[in-house]
Amino acid sequence: MSSLISRVVAAVALVPTLALAAPPAAPAKKPEATAPASKPVKPAARPSKQYAIDHFMATTKLAGASFSPDEKKLLFSSNESGIFNAYSVPVSGGKPAALTQSKKESTFAVSYFPNDERILFTHDQGGNEDNHLYVRTPDGKEKDLTPGTKVKAQFFGWKADDYSAFYVLTNERDPKFFDLYKYDVKTYERTLLYQNDAGYQPSDISRDEKWIALDKPRTTADSNIYLYDVAKKELKHITPHQGTAMYSAAEFDPASTALYYLTDDGSEFKRVARYTLATGKSEDVERADWDIMYTYFSRTGAYRVSGINEDGRTVIRLHDMKAGKQVALPQLPEGDITSVAIARSEKRMAFYHNGDRSPSNLYVYDFGTGKATRLTNTLSPHLDAEDLVEAQVVRFKSFDGMEIPNILFKPHQATAENKAPAIVFVHGGPGGQTRKGYSPLIQFLVNHGYVVLGINNRGSSGYGKTFFTADDQKHGKEPLLDCIEAKKYLASLPYVDGSRVGIAGGSYGGYMTLAALAFHPDAFNVGVDIFGVSNWLRTLKSVPPYWESIREALYQEVGNPEKQEQMLRDISPLFHAEKIKRPLLVIQGANDPRVIKPESDEIVQAVQKNKVPVEYVVFPDEGHGFTKKKNEAEAYSRMLGFLEQYLKKSGTSPTN
Numbered sequence: 001m002s003s004l005i006s007r008v009v010a011a012v013a014l015v016p017t018l019a020l021a022a023p024p025a026a027p028a029k030k031p032e033a034t035a036p037a038s039k040p041v042k043p044a045a046r047p048s049k050q051y052a053i054d055h056f057m058a059t060t061k062l063a064g065a066s067f068s069p070d071e072k073k074l075l076f077s078s079n080e081s082g083i084f085n086a087y088s089v090p091v092s093g094g095k096p097a098a099l100t101q102s103k104k105e106s107t108f109a110v111s112y113f114p115n116d117e118r119i120l121f122t123h124d125q126g127g128n129e130d131n132h133l134y135v136r137t138p139d140g141k142e143k144d145l146t147p148g149t150k151v152k153a154q155f156f157g158w159k160a161d162d163y164s165a166f167y168v169l170t171n172e173r174d175p176k177f178f179d180l181y182k183y184d185v186k187t188y189e190r191t192l193l194y195q196n197d198a199g200y201q202p203s204d205i206s207r208d209e210k211w212i213a214l215d216k217p218r219t220t221a222d223s224n225i226y227l228y229d230v231a232k233k234e235l236k237h238i239t240p241h242q243g244t245a246m247y248s249a250a251e252f253d254p255a256s257t258a259l260y261y262l263t264d265d266g267s268e269f270k271r272v273a274r275y276t277l278a279t280g281k282s283e284d285v286e287r288a289d290w291d292i293m294y295t296y297f298s299r300t301g302a303y304r305v306s307g308i309n310e311d312g313r314t315v316i317r318l319h320d321m322k323a324g325k326q327v328a329l330p331q332l333p334e335g336d337i338t339s340v341a342i343a344r345s346e347k348r349m350a351f352y353h354n355g356d357r358s359p360s361n362l363y364v365y366d367f368g369t370g371k372a373t374r375l376t377n378t379l380s381p382h383l384d385a386e387d388l389v390e391a392q393v394v395r396f397k398s399f400d401g402m403e404i405p406n407i408l409f410k411p412h413q414a415t416a417e418n419k420a421p422a423i424v425f426v427h428g429g430p431g432g433q434t435r436k437g438y439s440p441l442i443q444f445l446v447n448h449g450y451v452v453l454g455i456n457n458r459g460s461s462g463y464g465k466t467f468f469t470a471d472d473q474k475h476g477k478e479p480l481l482d483c484i485e486a487k488k489y490l491a492s493l494p495y496v497d498g499s500r501v502g503i504a505g506g507s508y509g510g511y512m513t514l515a516a517l518a519f520h521p522d523a524f525n526v527g528v529d530i531f532g533v534s535n536w537l538r539t540l541k542s543v544p545p546y547w548e549s550i551r552e553a554l555y556q557e558v559g560n561p562e563k564q565e566q567m568l569r570d571i572s573p574l575f576h577a578e579k580i581k582r583p584l585l586v587i588q589g590a591n592d593p594r595v596i597k598p599e600s601d602e603i604v605q606a607v608q609k610n611k612v613p614v615e616y617v618v619f620p621d622e623g624h625g626f627t628k629k630k631n632e633a634e635a636y637s638r639m640l641g642f643l644e645q646y647l648k649k650s651g652t653s654p655t656n
Contacts, residue, residue, distance in 0.1 A: 048387045048411070048412035048413055048447065049384065049387045050447060050448060051382060051383060051387070051444075051447055053444060053633050053636050053637045053640070054382075054633065055380055055382035055383055056380060056383070056440045056443065056444045056633075056636070057380075057440070057629050057632065057633045058380035058381065058382055058383075059359050059378055059379055059380040059383070059440060060078055060079060060080045060359070060376070060378040061078070061079045061084075061359065061360070061378070062076055062077065062078050062352065062359075062360050062361070062362055062376060062378060063076065063077040063084075063108065063109075064076050064077050064108065064109050064110070064339075065339060065341040065350035065351070065352075065362060066109065066110070066111040066112045066119075066341065067091075067112065067341070067343040067344065067348075067350065068088070068112050068117060069112065069113070069114060069115055069116060069117065071091065071343050071344070071345060071347075071348065072090060072091055072092075073088045073089065073090055073091065073112075074088065074089055074091060074350055074362065074364065074375065075087070075088050075099070075109045075111065075112050075119055076088075076089070076096075076109055076362055077107075077108045077109045078096065078376075079106070079627075079628075079629060080096075081098070081101075081103075082628065082629040082630060083102060083103065083104075083105075083106050083107075083627065083628050083629070084102075084106035084107055084108055084627060085098050085099070085100045085101060085102055085106075085107050086098070086099040086100045086107060086108070086109035086119060086121050086136075087099060087109070089362070089375050089376070090375075091348070091364045091373070091375070092373070093373060093375060096375075096376070099119060099136065100121060100136065100142075102123065104621075105123040105124065105125065105126070106123060106627035106628065107121055107122070107123040108121060108122050108123065109121050110122055110133070110155045111155065111158070113163075113185060114158060114163035114344065115163055115185075116138075117138045118135055118136065118137050118138065119135070119136050120133060120134065120135055120136075120155055120166075121133075121134050121136060122134065122153075122154075122155070124623070125591075126590075126591045126620075126621045126622070126623065127589050127591040127592065127621065127622045127623020127624065127625070127627060128591045128593055128623055129152065129544070129593050129594075129623055129624070130150060130151060130152050131152055131153060131154065132144050132145070132146045132147065132151065132153055133145045133146045133153045133154070133155055133168055135188070143188070145168065145183065145188060146168065146170050146172065148172050150175060151170060151171065151172045152170070152171050152178075152546055153168055153169065153170040153171075153172075154168065154169045154170075154178075155167075155168060156168055156169050156180065156202065156205070157204075157205065159182070159207075159209070160207055160254070160299060161207055161208075163185065164184070164185055165182050165183055165184055165185055166182075166183050166185060167180060167181065167182055167183070167193070167205060168180075168181050168183055168190070169181075169202060171545075171546050173195070174196075174197075175545035175546060176199070176545045176546060176548035176549075177196040177197065177198075177199060177546075177548065177549065178196055178201075178202060178546065179192060179194060179195050179196050180192075180193045180194040180196070180202050180205070180212065181193065182209075193205070193209075193212070193230060194212050194228055194230070199216070199548055199549035200214035200215065200216050200226060200228075200549070201214060201215040201216070201217070201549055202214055203215050203225075203248070203249035203250075204249055204250070204251050204252055204259075205252070206252040206256040206259075207252065207254055207255070207256045208256040209230060210229070210230055210231065210256065211227050211228065211229065211230065211252065211256070211259070211277065212227070212228040212230060213225060213226075213227060213228075213249035213252065213259055213261075214226040214227070214228055214235070214249070215247075215248050215249055216549075217549065217550050217552075217553045218552070218553065219244070219472075219552075219553050219556040219557070220430075220431060220468075220469070220472070220553050220554075220556065220557045221244050221246055221465055221468060221469045221472075222244045222245060222246065223246055223247055223248060224237060224239045224240075224241075224247055225237075225238050225239045225247045225248070225249050225259075225261055225275075226238065227259070227277075238259075238275055238280070238282075239261075239263070239265075241265050244465070244469070245263060245264060245265035245266070246262070246263060246264050246265075246270065246465065247261060247262070247263045247265065248261060248262050248263075249261045250262055250272070250294060250295045250296065251295070251296045251297060253274075253297060253301060254297055254299065254300055254301040255301065256277070257276065257277055257278065258274045258275060258276045258277060259274070259275045259277065260272060260273070260274050260285065260295055261273055261274075261275065262292060262293075262294075262295070264291075264465050268464035268465055268466060269287075269288065269289070269290055269291050269292075269464060269465075270291045270292050270293070271284055271285075271286060271287040271288070271292055272284070272285040272286035272287075272292055272295045272306065273285055286306060286317075286319075288308045288310075289310075290308050290309050290310045290311065290462065291308070291309045291461070291462055292306055292307070292308055292309075293307045293308065293309050293314075294306065294307045295307075297321075298342035298346050299342070299344045299346060300346060301321055302320070302321060302322065302346045303318060303319060303320060303321060303327070303342055303346065303349075304318075304319040304321055305317070305318055305319075305340045305342070306319070307338070309433075309461070309462040311393055311405070311462075312393055312405065312407055312433065312434065312435045312436050312456070312462065313336050313435060313436045313437070314336045314337070314338050314435075315336070316329060316336075316337045316338070316340055316351075318340065327367075330363070330365055330370075330372035332353050332363075332372070333353075333355065333358070334355050334356075334390070335353055335354050335355025335356070335358055335437075336353070336354050336355070336436070336437065337351050337352070337353055338351065338352045338353075338354060338360070339351060339352045346367075347366065347367055347368060348364055348365060348366045348367060349364070349365050349367070350362065350363065350364050350365075351363050351365065353374075354437045354438055355437070355438065356388070356389065356390045356391045356409075356436055356437060356438060357385045357388040357389070357390060357438065357443075358379060358385060358438060359378045359379055359438040359440075360378065360438070361374055361375075361376045361377065361378050362374075362375045362376045363375060387412070387447065388443050388446075388447070389409050389410060389411065389412065389443070389446050391407045391408060391409050391436050391454075392407070392408045392410070393405065393406070393407060393408075393436070394406050394407075394408045394453075396485065396486070396489040397485075398458070398481065398482045398485045399481050399482075399484075399485055400478075402458060402467075402470070402482075404455065404456065404457060404458070404482050404485070404486070405456045405460075405463060406434070406453050406454060406455050406456060406486065406489075407434045407435065407436055407453075407454040407456075408451075408452075408453050408454075409442055409443075409446045409451065409452040409453075409454070410446070410451055410495065411446050411447070411449050411450065411451060413449060414449070414451060414495040414496070415495050416494040416495055418495075419494075419495055419496060419497040420449050420450060420451050420495060420496060420497060421449070421450055421451070421496075421497055421500035421501065421502070421643070421647050421648050422450065422451035422452070422453065422490045422496045422497070422500070422501045422502075423445065423450055423451070423452050423453070423501070423502045423503065423504050423528075423643075423647075424453050424455055424483050424486045424487055424490065424501065424502070424503045424504070424524070425442065425452050425453065425454045425455065425503075425504050425505060425509070426455055426457065426483060426503065426504070426505030426508070426509035426512040426513065427454065427455075427456070427460070427505065427506075427508070427509050428505070428506055428507035428508045428509055429459065429460070429461075429507070429508040429509075430459050430471055430475065430479075430508050430557060430558070431459055431460065431461050431468065431471075431557075432460065432461060432507075432508065432509075433456055433460050433461045433462045434454030434455065434456050434460075440632075440636070441636050441639075442454070444636055444640065445639075445640065445643070448640055448644075449648070450643065450647075450648075451490065451493070451495070451496050453486055453489070453490055455482065455483060455486045457471070457479045457480075457482035457483060457486075457512075458470035458471050458478060458479050458482055459471025459472075459474075459479050471557075472556065472557055473556075473557075473558070473559060473567075475511075475515075475536075475558055475559075475571055476515045476519060476570070476571030476572075477571070479512070480512060480515050480516060480519065480520070483503060483512060483516055484516070484520055484523050487501045487503075487523055487524060499525075499650075500525055500647055500648065500650055501524055501525060502524050502525050502526040502527065502528065502643065502647045503516045503517075503523075503524045503526075503527050503528075504527065504528035504529075504530070504639075505528075505529070505530065505532065506530035506531060506532070506625075507530070507531060507532060507533075507594070507595060507624065508532070508533070509530070509532065510529040510530050510531055510532015510533065510595070511529075511532045511533040511534070511573070512532075513527040513528060513529045513532060514527065514529050514532055514533075514534055514573035514580075514584075514603060515571070515573050517573070517579075517580045517581075517582055517584060518573040518576040518577060518579050518580050519573075519576065519579070521579050521580060521581050521582065524582060525582060525583075525646070525647050525650050526582055526583045526584070526585075526642070526643065526646045526647045526650075527582060527583075527584050527585070528584075528585045528587070528639055528642065528643075529584065529585070529586045529587070529600070529603070530586075530587045530635070531587065531588050531589055531592055531594075531595045531599075531600065531624055531625075532586075532595065532599070532600075533572075533595055533599055534572065534573050534574040534577075534599045534600070534602060534603035535572045535574040535575070535599060535602065536558060536559065536561070536568040536571060536572045537561045537565060537568050537569065537572065538596075538598065538599065539595060539596075539599060540554065540555065540558065540559070540560075540561045540568070541561050542596055543594070544593045544594070559571075573603060574599075574602055574603055574606060577603060577606035577607050577609075577610070578606070578609070578610060580607050580610055580612065581610060581612055582612065583612060583613040583614070583642070583645075583646040584604075584607055584612070584613070584614050584615070585614075585615045585616075585617070585638065585639060585642040586600050586603065586604050586614070586615070586616045586617070587600075587617045587619075587635050587638070587639070588600035588601075588616075588617070588618050588619070589618075589619050589622035589623045589624060589625070589626075590618055590619060590620045590621070590622070591620075591621070591622065591623045592622075592623045592624045593623060593624065594623075594624045595624065597618070600616070600618075604616045613646060615638065615642055617634070617635060617638050619631045619634075619635070
C-alpha cells in the first residue's frame with residue numbers, strides 16, 4: 001500500500017516513508033514463452049564472516065540535506081542515536097552535531113531558514129503519520145507551527161525571491177484535503193493561498209506567487225494538471241488528452257514563465273515537458289529510455305536536476321542551463337548518486353551516494369574545484385563490506401511469457417555443493433519497485449545464508465506503463481502467479497535448494513505473502529508478512545481520510561468495496577485462511593494508519609485454528625515501517641529465527 005500512495009499521491013505523501021517499498025525503470029515485453037530465463041553471473045564462492053543483527057544495526061541511516069545560510073554546514077536526519085534526529089555537519093568535514101534530542105519520536109530535519117540558523121523539522125506520534133511542522137531556534141526552543149489533533153502537515157517550500165515566507169500544506173480545516181498556507185518567517189503569521197475543496201493535490205507554486213500547480217489523479221496511471229490563478233481564484237485544465245496518460249507537475253521555472261512537468265502520454269516512459277504560461281504551448285524538454293522520476297531547478301535556474309529510474313537504480317542528470325550541456329558528476333565507487341541539493345549560491349551541491357554494500361553517505365561537491373568531500377561514514381564499524389554482496393539484475397519469463405525483472409542477492413557461501421534456502425521478497429505497493437542499493441534486512445538474511453530474490457512482479461513501477469497497469473483488478477491472480485514462477489526460477493539456479501523456498505514482504509508484499517500461502521498453499525515452505533493486507537474490504541474502507549483525493553484511483557487499481565464485494569472477498573486471504581498450512585510470521589506496527597492492526601490480528605487468529613506454527617510480533621510505538629533501531633533489530637532477529645527454524649531446517653519439498 002505504501003507505494004501506491006507514493007505514486008498516486010506524491011503531493012500528499014506527507015511523511016518520510018520507511019516502509020518496505022521503493023520508488024520507481026523498460027516495458028516488460030511479452031516475448032515467446034519458450035525463451036529461457038536469464039541466468040545470473042556466477043561469482044566464485046568465498047569465505048564470509050557471519051554477523052549478528054546488532055552489527056547490522058550499528059549502521060546509520062541518513063536522509064535530507066539543507067545548507068546553512070553561510071553554506072558552511074549541512075542539516076540532515078540521522079538515526080545514529082537509535083532514533084531519527086536532526087543533525088548538522090561542517091561542509092569541510094567533522095563530527096555531526098545533534099540539533100534535536102528526541103528519545104521517543106523519530107524527528108526528521110526539513111530545512112535551515114535561509115537567513116538565520118533556525119531550522120524546520122517534523123515528526124508524528126508513534127508512527128501514526130500525523131506529522132506536524134516545528135521550528136527550532138539556535139537556543140534550543142521549539143514551536144509547533146501546525147498544532148492540533150488529527151492534523152497532518154508538510155513543508156511546501158520557501159518564497160525564493162526574498163525568503164520572507166515559506167509555504168505549508170495542512171489538512172486541519174478538512175481532514176480529507178490539504179490547503180496551502182503562506183507563513184511569515186518572522187512572526188509565523190499565515191495567509192491562506194489555496195483552499196482545497198475538490199481533492200486536488202498541490203504540487204508547486206510559482207516564484208511570483210501567481211500560480212499554483214495542482215495534480216488531479218483519475219486512476220493510478222491517468223492524471224491531469226491544473227493551474228490555479230491565485231488572484232482570480234480560478235482553475236485552468238492544461239493537460240486534456242485521449243486514452244491513458246500520466247501528467248504530474250514538477251516545478252515552475254525560476255522566472256515564473258513555464259511549468260515543467262512529467263508525462264508518459266504517447267509513450268511507455270515518463271519524459272520532461274514544459275508548459276509556457278503566456279502562450280499555453282507545451283513542448284518536450286528531456287527524454288530517456290526509462291522513466292524520468294523528477295526534475296527541479298537550482299535557485300536561479302543555473303542548473304536543472306533530473307533523476308532517471310534505470311533498471312532498478314537511480315541515474316542523475318545535472319544540466320548546466322546556460323551552457324546547454326550536462327555537468328559531469330563526481331566519479332565514485334560502484335553505486336548511485338541520489339538526492340542532489342544545490343546550495344543557494346549555486347557554487348556547491350550536496351548529495352547521497354548509495355551502493356549494494358554501502359549505505360547512503362552524505363557528500364558535498366564544489367563546482368569550482370571539482371572536489372567531492374564525504375561527510376559521513378555510515379557502515380557499521382563491525383561490518384566488512386567484502387562480506388556483503390553485490391546485487392544482480394536478472395529476468396525470467398512468467399507463466400504467460402511476460403518478462404519479470406528482479407534484483408538477486410546470492411550469499412558468498414552458496415554453491416552447487418552447498419545449496420542455500422531462498423526467499424522471494426515482494427515489495428510494497430501495489431506498484432512499488434525492488435531496487436538496487438543497500439538493504440540491512442536483505443544483507444542480514446544473505447549473510448546468514450539465504451538467497452533473496454527481490455521480485456518486480458507485473459504492476460511494478462519503472463518498467464513502462466503497460467507493465468505498470470498489468471495488475472489492475474488482478475491482485476491475488478496474475479501478479480501472484482509471477483511470484484510462483486519466481487520460486488520456480490530460484491529452484492532452477494544450481495546453488496538454490498528448491499525444496500526450501502519461502503516468501504516474504506511488507507505492506508502490499510505482506511498481502512502477497514498471505515495470498516501465496518492461502519491460494520497456493522503448497523508453493524512455499526514459509527511466509528513472513530510484515531504489516532500486510534489480509535482483508536481488502538476493510539482496508540479499502542478504512543484508508544486515512546487524507547487519501548480522499550486518490551480513493552477512486554485506489555478502487556480502480558484494487559477494487560471498489562461497495563460495488564465489488566465478492567471479488568474483494570475472493571482475493572482476501574482472511575476469508576481463505578483455512579487453506580494456510582505453512583508456518584507464518586506476522587509483524588505489525590500498532591499505530592499503522594494504512595494497514596491497521598486488525599488486519600494482522602485476525603489473520604493470526606484464523607491461521608492459528610489450522611494448528612500450524614504462527615508467530616506474531618506487534619510494536620506499540622511503530623506505524624507502517626520502522627523508525628526506531630531497537631524495533632527494527634527485534635523484527636529482523638525474529639524473522640531470522642523464524643526462518644532458521646522453519647525454512648533452513650525444513651526438507652519437505654513443496655508440490656507446486
